[in-house]
Amino acid sequence: AQTVTQSQPEMSVQEAETVTLSCTYDTSESDYYLFWYKQPPSRQMILVIRQEAYKQQNATENRFSVNFQKAAKSFSLKISDSQLGDAAMYFCAYIGGSNYKLTFGKGTLLTVNP
Amino acid sequence: GAGVSQTPSNKVTEKGKYVELRCDPISGHTALYWYRQSLGQGPEFLIYFQGTGAADDSGLPNDRFFAVRPEGSVSTLKIQRTERGDSAVYLCASSPLYAPYNEQFFGPGTRLTVL
Numbered sequence: 001a002q003t004v005t006q007s008q009p010e011m012s013v014q015e016a017e018t019v020t021l022s023c024t025y026d027t028s029e030s031d032y033y034l035f036w037y038k039q040p041p042s043r044q045m046i047l048v049i050r051q052e053a054y055k056q057q058n059a060t061e062n063r064f065s066v067n068f069q070k071a072a073k074s075f076s077l078k079i080s081d082s083q084l085g086d087a088a089m090y091f092c093a094y095i096g097g098s099n100y101k102l103t104f105g106k107g108t109l110l111t112v113n114p
Numbered sequence: 115g116a117g118v119s120q121t122p123s124n125k126v127t128e129k130g131k132y133v134e135l136r137c138d139p140i141s142g143h144t145a146l147y148w149y150r151q152s153l154g155q156g157p158e159f160l161i162y163f164q165g166t167g168a169a170d171d172s173g174l175p176n177d178r179f180f181a182v183r184p185e186g187s188v189s190t191l192k193i194q195r196t197e198r199g200d201s202a203v204y205l206c207a208s209s210p211l212y213a214p215y216n217e218q219f220f221g222p223g224t225r226l227t228v229l
């Protein structure tokens with residue numbers, strides 16, 4: 001079974017600084033997809049960034065980028081120039097090849113200090 | 115355009131009662147998913163619809179849980195004989211087609227509290 005582990009229950013960062021959230025996963029699939037979702041207090045999950053496992057290049061979306069280490073099964077999220085609006089729960093998630101159901105980690109609560 | 119909507123936003127019920135939770139997906143999205151998020155946890159998959167049919171209901175915890183999507187749009191998650199352990203946020207998501215890389219668009223969830 002696939003598992004997703006987020007080892008940091010909470011993280012904090014100063015506004016305008018950079019923070020990295022960690023995620024590791026376990027799978028026997030060769031084809032899969034990885035996601036980072038943000039969940040603010042409104043509860044609505046918002047996709048931040050996605051990575052296809054077959055792509056070697058790390059995905060980037062504006063201030064958000066990932067460090068995808070396939071051999072190590074690691075998928076960390078880097079947030080640059082942190083803003084107050086980045087404060088939220090962040091979930092790492094996985095979908096295996098022919099599957100369609102997301103498997104989530106337990107989340108990391110990010111606090112941004114002014 | 116309108117996103118995924120869920121009603122009610124909050125539901126408080128008593129142990130043993132029956133509840134229905136509604137999800138309105140984004141118009142035109144054929145795939146619909148239900149997840150359950152317990153306190154301090156990430157969402158866990160319950161059931162997936164492709165069109166009107168449940169393609170995978172392997173995540174439903176027991177036979178007290180049932181979901182329908184009769185016209186391939188709105189879906190209702192039904193819970194019979196509710197138990198305190200059913201208390202959680204129930205999230206619905208939709209996507210335009212079945213494809214693993216497709217973004218699943220989530221609604222704001224229904225917070226169910228069973229007293």
